[in-house]
Amino acid sequence: MWKPDRQNKKPLYEQIADHIEQRISYGEFPPGSLLPSERKLAEQLGVNRSTVILAFAELRSMGIIESRSGSGTCVSNTKWGATPKHTPNWKRYAEGGSFLPNLPFLRRIREALNQNTSLIDFASGELSGDLAPLDEITKLMSEHPFPSYLGYVNPQGYVPLRQALVTYLDQYRGIRTTESSILITSGSQQSLYLITQCLLSPGDAVAIEDPSYSYSLPMFQSAGLRLFRLPVDREGVCPEEIRSLHKKHRIKMIFTNPNFQNPTGTLLSEQRRSQLLEIASELGLPIVEDDPYSLTDYEGIPRPPLKSIDPIGSIIYIGSFSKIAASGLRIGWMVAPHSIVERLADARQQMDFGLSVIPQQVAAQFLKSSYFEPHLERLRMQLLFKRDLLVEALNKELPDLIQFNIPQGGHHMWCKLISAVNDSKLLEEAIKQGVVFVPGSVYGSDSGFVRFTFARAKAEEIGPGIVRFAKALRELIR
Numbered sequence: 258m259w260k261p262d263r264q265n266k267k268p269l270y271e272q273i274a275d276h277i278e279q280r281i282s283y284g285e286f287p288p289g290s291l292l293p294s295e296r297k298l299a300e301q302l303g304v305n306r307s308t309v310i311l312a313f314a315e316l317r318s319m320g321i322i323e324s325r326s327g328s329g330t331c332v333s334n335t336k337w338g339a340t341p342k343h344t345p346n347w348k349r350y351a352e353g354g355s356f357l358p359n360l361p362f363l364r365r366i367r368e369a370l371n372q373n374t375s376l377i378d379f380a381s382g383e384l385s386g387d388l389a390p391l392d393e394i395t396k397l398m399s400e401h402p403f404p405s406y407l408g409y410v411n412p413q414g415y416v417p418l419r420q421a422l423v424t425y426l427d428q429y430r431g432i433r434t435t436e437s438s439i440l441i442t443s444g445s446q447q448s449l450y451l452i453t454q455c456l457l458s459p460g461d462a463v464a465i466e467d468p469s470y471s472y473s474l475p476m477f478q479s480a481g482l483r484l485f486r487l488p489v490d491r492e493g494v495c496p497e498e499i500r501s502l503h504k505k506h507r508i509k510m511i512f513t514n515p516n517f518q519n520p521t522g523t524l525l526s527e528q529r530r531s532q533l534l535e536i537a538s539e540l541g542l543p544i545v546e547d548d549p550y551s552l553t554d555y556e557g558i559p560r561p562p563l564k565s566i567d568p569i570g571s572i573i574y575i576g577s578f579s580k581i582a583a584s585g586l587r588i589g590w591m592v593a594p595h596s597i598v599e600r601l602a603d604a605r606q607q608m609d610f611g612l613s614v615i616p617q618q619v620a621a622q623f624l625k626s627s628y629f630e631p632h633l634e635r636l637r638m639q640l641l642f643k644r645d646l647l648v649e650a651l652n653k654e655l656p657d658l659i660q661f662n663i664p665q666g667g668h669h670m671w672c673k674l675i676s677a678v679n680d681s682k683l684l685e686e687a688i689k690q691g692v693v694f695v696p697g698s699v700y701g702s703d704s705g706f707v708r709f710t711f712a713r714a715k716a717e718e719i720g721p722g723i724v725r726f727a728k729a730l731r732e733l734i735r
């Protein structure tokens with residue numbers, strides 16, 4: 258009896274859809290015949306019913322099967338009968354376009370989390386529900402009425418939020434700016450998207466950190482960019498190589514995440530900050546400073562951003578609410594020269610007419626409120642607590658098998674596995690044991706590294722999650 262292959266990179270539902278299509282074309286299910294029910298197929302194939310529902314939806318979209326209410330799912334007569342009607346080949350369309358799909362490991366993790374809600378999640382890069390300022394936001398929403406106008410807002414962003422950010426950036430990040438140099442985006446992700454799509458052209462060379470969050474984003478490849486690696490060590494990114502890379506490849510832009518970098522958790526040293534700025538200004542290169550984690554500094558004294566010590570205006574600074582408050586609000590911001598902000602605001606107006614005004618209003622009120630500072634203090638304490646739980650669990654369960662540096666801020670812990678294991682096998686075994694993490698290769702590193710995010714799991718899940726991971730790892734290196 259055929260069963261889908263869980264080691265295969267192709268999603269289970271696609272494998273099932275292909276298998277059923279093959280059985281139909283071999284005549285096992287003739288046109289008009291009834292297929293087994295979703296429940297029965299799920300049982301036979303050893304998958305969740307939702308996976309079979311997805312496979313049927315795929316086949317339905319291709320016109321291969323049809324559902325008749327009350328009488329189940331049948332092989333389509335029109336597609337396979339004498340007078341075929343031509344349904345569009347949706348699969349080919351879905352594989353078309355210039356936007357690459359997400360990386361297979363990330364899709365697999367998402368699928369596993371959707372299928373099994375009891376998995377302990379060390380993969381999602383966000384805060385757990387109890388760390389978000391929900392009570393505070395609820396209070397603010399009840400105290401403040403909706404904005405008086407619910408039409409399209411300025412594509413650069415809701416003015417009161419940009420005004421609140423001017424104060425926030427000055428107070429918390431030492432960045433002096435004006436509302437006209439700020440663009441509100443749907444998370445920092447949209448800032449990265451706008452930059453890669455609108456300020457760069459296919460074939461342009463960019464320098465990115467290795468490993469880095471950017472590698473997890475096929476968005477860079479979708480924009481046709483050529484990526485060149487700058488190694489990251491304990492002091493953060495090494496800017497030395499920029500000069501030679503520029504000479505060889507004409508680097509157009511540098512992307513960096515200097516504070517509690519995703520995935521390594523490193524903080525860029527003072528010396529490297531000056532060096533990076535010096536090299537960029539010498540070569541006339543812009544730097545994109547992606548800074549979503551700085552306010553999670555556990556000591557509460559975040560390093561000044563490059564933007565605050567940038568003497569000649571070569572930095573595009575990106576910030577976000579996601580890692581310090583709530584990723585679901587989708588509030589991010591960019592601070593850049595006005596000409597850049599104007600250009601990107603025009604592009605984003607063509608894409609979506611701007612972000613909804615409601616989360617922008619919530620964010621503006623929260624930033625201005627007396628709740629913001631105590632929230633940050635609590636957040637830092639809780640993240641430190643979770644980090645310590647993770648360190649303790651790793652030292653207890655895997656002292657002989659894993660090495661790591663302890664991050665002083667942020668959400669992530671980067672670990673090196675002492676014995677070589679196959680990333681894919683380790684992930685599948687971990688899913689079997691009930692835990693997910695992100696294999697390091699997603700971020701551009703060689704295999705043998707893992708990223709644990711400790712912000713997303715509940716505190717009481719961290720120890721048991723590492724017990725499960727340790728079981729998976731030991732299973733593979735036995």
Ligand SMILES: Cc1ncc(COP(=O)(O)O)c(C=O)c1O
Pocket residue numbers: 382443444445446447470514519547549576577578579580584588589
């Ligand atoms: C370094 C970095 N930049 C940007 C993002 C995107 O975050 P968001 O769009 O939620 O602000 C992430 C998310 O993990 C990140 O780690």
